[in-house]
């Protein structure tokens with residue numbers, strides 16, 4: 257998949273810009289605060305329907321303006337698409353090839369982002385790893401995002417109900433109806449996570465080995481709040497979930513919290529047997545994150561037959577020279593990549609030959 261053209265109107269600090277990226281490697285350079293990340297953000301926004309760093313859509317509209325527009329032409333396996341976003345403070349509109357369609361249509365377009373905040377995937381709380389599972393790994397299975405939304409809805413209703421039961425405003429018997437849905441959707445979410453991870457982890461291990469010249473073995477394992485065997489069917493997970501949850505129902509009412517389920521699960525990450533979060537150096541943690549991101553990219557290719565677009569925001573030149581070269585060799589001519597940096601001096605001649613360098617200054621882009 258390739259972004260062939262992107263036009264921005266009043267997006268962040270870009271008043272008007274049109275950008276025809278190189279099909280392989282695009283290096284976006286410029287001093288700090290000129291609009292490099294904003295450009296990556298616009299690509300991400302057009303393909304995902306939201307920003308990776310703004311909580312509110314209105315934040316991406318250029319200050320003192322009413323509307324931001326992003327028009328993106330992309331090519332996926334010889335098919336052309338035009339994605340159009342019109343973003344206002346009051347809401348946003350999405351068109352695909354000129355027609356308003358459900359946003360789920362965007363699921364067919366892939367984008368993988370690696371930015372400095374992603375290091376929390378290794379060193380942060382379980383919540384960060386669940387975000388990775390829900391937003392990046394899970395969607396490699398077409399039914400995952402829907403199952404995840406269903407589970408989140410039931411979970412939030414159930415937690416409200418637990419509070420009402422404890423305050424004697426609701427009858428505990430009503431819980432049975434919600435619990436049944438909680439176990440069904442929860443078992444589906446866990447089952448799909450395990451299915452995707454079964455494929456993803458071996459890919460991540462082999463990429464990690466490659467990036468570290470065979471020196472580091474990556475171990476990744478799903479940690480569930482339920483006692484599970486990885487070979488369990490969805491029905492078996494349902495049984496385990498319902499039996500375990502029934503035993504702690506009283507405790508859950510006391511705490512007004514649902515204590516078991518996919519929202520309590522995690523992934524353990526280790527390098528050569530030592531937990532990456534506690535023992536990994538910054539560079540090792542960065543490489544683990546990169547291996548996981550690249551494995552999403554690779555698995556996407558195996559599942560859907562094309563590579564997603566890759567966005568590397570301020571992370572490539574933090575890797576040592578060997579890892580940079582290894583990475584660029586892997587991506588070159590296969591994955592359209594957008595890399596930001598404020599240190600153009602660090603750019604290797606190899607990159608200059610296989611891609612294009614762009615300069616950003618105060619919301620203006622030159623090639």
Ligand SMILES: Nc1ncnc2c1ncn2[C@@H]1O[C@H](COP(=O)(O)OP(=O)(O)OP(=O)(O)O)[C@@H](O)[C@H]1O
Pocket residue numbers: 267268269270286287288289290291292293294295315316317318319570596597598
């Ligand atoms: N909605 C907005 N309207 C106008 N300008 C904005 C808006 N949001 C952010 N900016 C401006 O965009 C600039 C930041 O751009 P960006 O984050 O892309 O910088 P960068 O080039 O990636 O910098 P760095 O190298 O420091 O990461 C800041 O000057 C900020 O004031």
